[in-house]
Structures are given as C-alpha cells and as structure tokens.
Amino acid sequence: MTKYIVEPPQDLPLSPKVKALRKAYEDAEKAYNTYKQENAAYATRNVTREYEVTPRYEIPALVKAKQELQEQEVAAVAAGKSLPDRDAVLRPIQSKADEYKRMVPALNALVEKAHREYSDGLRDELLAMGLKEAQKAAKARQEWERLYKAAEDARRTLERHAGLFAWCATSGDYETTPLEGASAGNRVEHWELAEDGRLTTEAAIALGYEGVGVIGGLIVMPEPVIDEAAEAEAEFWRTYKPKMFIAKADGYGNSWEH
Known part of the structure; x- marks a missing residue:
C-alpha cells in the first residue's frame, strides 16, 4: 500500500477532522488484515516445486474439501450407497475462494482510499499546525x-x-x-x-x-575507620606471653642434660 505522508508524531495536536480520517484509515486497515487472516485458507497459493516447469496453484480449503469428499465417496462405495453430491460439497468452498479473490483487492482499495484522504487532510493542516507550533516554541x-x-x-x-x-x-x-x-x-x-x-x-x-x-x-x-580484626x-x-615448656630429666637416665 502506498504511503502518501509519514505518520505524524504522537504529541502533534491534530484537528477532530484529521483524527476522524485517521480512524477511518485505521479501521479499514484492520478490516483488511482481519479478513485476510480469517480467510487465509481460501487464498490461492503457488505450490510449484523447484524442479517443476509448469506452475501449480492450490487453495488450501478446496484441497481439504476434495480430500474429505474422496473419503466420503470411498465410504459410500463401501457401504453400497450413492456417491455424495460433488457440487454440494465443493461449490460453497469455491464460492468462498472466488469471494476472497474479489474481497482482498476491494478491501485493499478501501485502505488506499482512506489513507489518501487521511494523508490529504493532514497535509492541508500542516501550515496551520506549523504556525501554532512556531508560536509555542517562541514562548x-x-x-x-x-x-x-x-x-x-x-x-x-x-x-x-x-x-x-x-x-x-x-x-x-x-x-x-x-x-x-x-x-x-x-x-x-x-x-x-x-x-x-x-x-x-x-x-x-x-x-x-x-x-x-x-x-x-x-x-x-x-x-x-577502625578495623576491629x-x-x-x-x-x-601487645599482651602476648609465650608459654615456657621446661624439660624434666625424669625417665631419661643420668646422662640427661638441660
């Protein structure tokens, strides 16, 4: 999505008109992202392998529905019953996939339109806001x-x-x-x-x-500072008195000298 003007600083005082335009843009962007997230299974995906020459595309929801249909067909044949209605199973999924292909561009276009209006509205008030900020800066x-x-x-x-x-x-x-x-x-x-x-x-x-x-x-x-230790x-x-150990001759014979 093209950005027409950078998002203004949070403390820039916007007019009620510009605030309303910004909210409309934010709501449109939220709706766009929400729809894509909730319906991602209906988006067409490129599942081509590196070695494949011809590109292949799949819709996850449709692939899953076909697998489930095949299981129902096998069970019906095994039970001797008639096959389930293929269109009744796959048509709703294909319809959702077709809707997805149309809704995503439409929602994206709405986001672009809302952002352009918000950007234009903001740009129209830059002069007035700039003069006000100049006066506040001077004060x-x-x-x-x-x-x-x-x-x-x-x-x-x-x-x-x-x-x-x-x-x-x-x-x-x-x-x-x-x-x-x-x-x-x-x-x-x-x-x-x-x-x-x-x-x-x-x-x-x-x-x-x-x-x-x-x-x-x-x-x-x-x-x-006193170091107590x-x-x-x-x-x-300072008060140390060494102990004196005096040897005794008792038991050492007459040759003991001390």
Whole structure:
C-alpha cells in the first residue's frame, strides 16, 4: 500500500477532522488484515516445486474439501450407497475462494482510499499546525531564557556565599572555593549541608577541601575507620606471653642434660 505522508508524531495536536480520517484509515486497515487472516485458507497459493516447469496453484480449503469428499465417496462405495453430491460439497468452498479473490483487492482499495484522504487532510493542516507550533516554541524559548538567567544568577549567588564560607573555614587562606579556577570547576553544585548546618563530608570532598586546613565546626569530619580484626590482633600481640615448656630429666637416665 502506498504511503502518501509519514505518520505524524504522537504529541502533534491534530484537528477532530484529521483524527476522524485517521480512524477511518485505521479501521479499514484492520478490516483488511482481519479478513485476510480469517480467510487465509481460501487464498490461492503457488505450490510449484523447484524442479517443476509448469506452475501449480492450490487453495488450501478446496484441497481439504476434495480430500474429505474422496473419503466420503470411498465410504459410500463401501457401504453400497450413492456417491455424495460433488457440487454440494465443493461449490460453497469455491464460492468462498472466488469471494476472497474479489474481497482482498476491494478491501485493499478501501485502505488506499482512506489513507489518501487521511494523508490529504493532514497535509492541508500542516501550515496551520506549523504556525501554532512556531508560536509555542517562541514562548518556550522566552521561558527558557528567563529560567536560564535565573539559574545563572542563583549559581553566582551560590558561588559568592560558598567563597565567603571558604574564607571563614580557612581563616582567610582561601577567598573562593578550593577548586575555583581549576579545570574541574568549582563544583558548587555539590553543596550540601548536614542536619546540624555543617558542610557534609561528601560535599567537602567534591568541593576540594581534602588537604586544606579548616577550622573545626564547619565541616562534618568523618569518624576514623577502625578495623576491629586488626585492633584485636594488635592487642593480642601487645599482651602476648609465650608459654615456657621446661624439660624434666625424669625417665631419661643420668646422662640427661638441660
């Protein structure tokens, strides 16, 4: 089936008219696919073998019906009865096969027609929709500029107060955060306070305070890591007293020396 225009993005606001045309197209396509699936046994198939010169075609439902008819004929002959009516058995199947040959092109044509109408309707509204989206984009850009400026102003305020904190924390040795001017940036976005108001250990590390002398009470200093197993081993060896085993001469004769 020919596609006249690509499917629009899901968030593009379509008019009720175009939505109705799209639904008509989707319904037609669904009817087409459903009919083919439900009546696949009546479709003519090419069953030609590679070594065969003359093409052969079969209709699965008709092949099955002929097999069943043959079984009925054999049973009738064996029972001494008259043969079943061949036309009565095969005519309905052949009628369905003939209908299939006509229905599939007709349904396909309906899909083509519905898609063409949907495509044309969508194309007719591209200009109006594009102008609306242009206005929405312009409004969004203005909002982005406002928020971006606000974010930049907020960051400058953050950097200024972080620098004043650094001056207090280092008794005037630093006037900015330790990483100010470094290739890694000042990393003030990592600023985070503990519940008691001190700079958290993680934030201080990210900001570059490792190795910088600071006054107490402004940064949460991590507790020393204690290896309990190592401490226990050290205590063992600190208090260790080896046992002394003194040999006795009893039972070893007069020549025993110790």
